[in-house]
Amino acid sequence: MSSPSRYDRQTRLGVIGRAGQQRIEQSRVAVLGCGALGTVAADILARAGVGTLCLIDRDVVEWSNLQRQSLYHEADAIAGRAKAEVAAERLTLANSTVRYEPRVADVTADNIGELLSGVDLAIDASDNFSIRFLLNDYSLRYRLPWVHGGCVGTTGQVMFFRGEGKPCFRCLVPQPPPSTAVATCDTAGVLGSATHAIASLQATDALKWLSGNEQSIRRGVWSLDFWENRSREVALPAALSESCPACGRGELTFLDAVGEHSGGAAEVLCGRDSVQLPAPRGAGDEIPQLAALAARWGQLGEVQTTRFFARLTLPDQLTLTVFRDGRTVVDGTRDPSKAKSLHARYVGG
Numbered sequence: 001m002s003s004p005s006r007y008d009r010q011t012r013l014g015v016i017g018r019a020g021q022q023r024i025e026q027s028r029v030a031v032l033g034c035g036a037l038g039t040v041a042a043d044i045l046a047r048a049g050v051g052t053l054c055l056i057d058r059d060v061v062e063w064s065n066l067q068r069q070s071l072y073h074e075a076d077a078i079a080g081r082a083k084a085e086v087a088a089e090r091l092t093l094a095n096s097t098v099r100y101e102p103r104v105a106d107v108t109a110d111n112i113g114e115l116l117s118g119v120d121l122a123i124d125a126s127d128n129f130s131i132r133f134l135l136n137d138y139s140l141r142y143r144l145p146w147v148h149g150g151c152v153g154t155t156g157q158v159m160f161f162r163g164e165g166k167p168c169f170r171c172l173v174p175q176p177p178p179s180t181a182v183a184t185c186d187t188a189g190v191l192g193s194a195t196h197a198i199a200s201l202q203a204t205d206a207l208k209w210l211s212g213n214e215q216s217i218r219r220g221v222w223s224l225d226f227w228e229n230r231s232r233e234v235a236l237p238a239a240l241s242e243s244c245p246a247c248g249r250g251e252l253t254f255l256d257a258v259g260e261h262s263g264g265a266a267e268v269l270c271g272r273d274s275v276q277l278p279a280p281r282g283a284g285d286e287i288p289q290l291a292a293l294a295a296r297w298g299q300l301g302e303v304q305t306t307r308f309f310a311r312l313t314l315p316d317q318l319t320l321t322v323f324r325d326g327r328t329v330v331d332g333t334r335d336p337s338k339a340k341s342l343h344a345r346y347v348g349g
């Protein structure tokens with residue numbers, strides 16, 4: 001449903017106007033991660049009338065998300081619903097004229113091409129460096145513009161990348177830091193108003209680009225501490241790009257690692273009592289038969305199925321969630337070998 005007045009306050013802006021609005025409505029944007037940054041950026045972009053929003057997230061809603069992830073409700077955490085699915089549902093209530101494509105999936109070198117196919121711009125709203133490095137490689141190869149955002153504690157940063165390199169994200173951060181060296185929201189906490197502010201800056205850059213106002217996008221990386229009232233904008237020196245492995249030397253090692261991630265190692269999920277097991281190698285795009293799996297589980301415990309996953313909660317509160325992309329998350333343990341043996345016993349393959 002739409003009304004002629006829906007975008008009135010936006011088209012009244014001289015910098016957007018009717019022409020800019022039309023461009024926004026014809027665009028296709030991917031939001032990588034539907035957490036603190038993704039929910040807010042997606043909400044702004046949906047209300048602004050972006051034509052299609054691809055909402056990509058691998059996780060389910062948890063209680064610790066509700067402090068800042070403003071599209072979710074308590075009932076979503078209780079039911080453990082998939083974030084991408086809930087986000088699409090809530091955004092439809094705000095603007096039903098937008099086309100939403102929710103995807104419950106991990107972004108890997110194998111599927112990033114499919115996930116970002118036909119996309120005009122991507123919002124980096126992920127909570128990990130591996131997706132960010134992969135997105136940077138993809139952006140350089142296919143000239144996809146994207147808006148980086150990151151937030152932890154009371155600070156955050158935002159930067160727009162045109163997809164042409166010089167600079168790119170690896171000029172800023174040449175190698176993924178060891179996970180032990182990085183403060184995360186799980187370890188350091190995060191201020192809900194800071195994530196809203198950073199996501200809002202990302203959405204602003206996106207709207208500038210989509211409406212044809214590229215000249216208004218800031219060039220450098222903008223870092224802000226919302227508690228200490230500090231902000232600074234730093235342009236990346238050209239020398240950094242000369243020595244950059246990605247845009248300087250053309251090594252797109254994260255994107256070219258196709259196949260290395262599927263069938264890879266189990267991953268203890270940061271800050272959670274959970275282990276993620278990747279899709280079995282060779283599973284390709286084959287969707288596990290979730291209904292058949294749920295039927296097989298029958299009497300073993302509490303069984304829940306949705307369009308996106310099948311979940312078994314065992315009497316001892318261990319939970320296995322098998323997603324359509326073949327991943328399994330085992331909750332209630334941090335021991336990868338225990339998770340693997342549970343997977344072998346209850347999922348097989």
Ligand SMILES: [Zn+2]
Pocket residue numbers: 165166167168169170171172241244245246247248
């Ligand atoms: Zn670079």
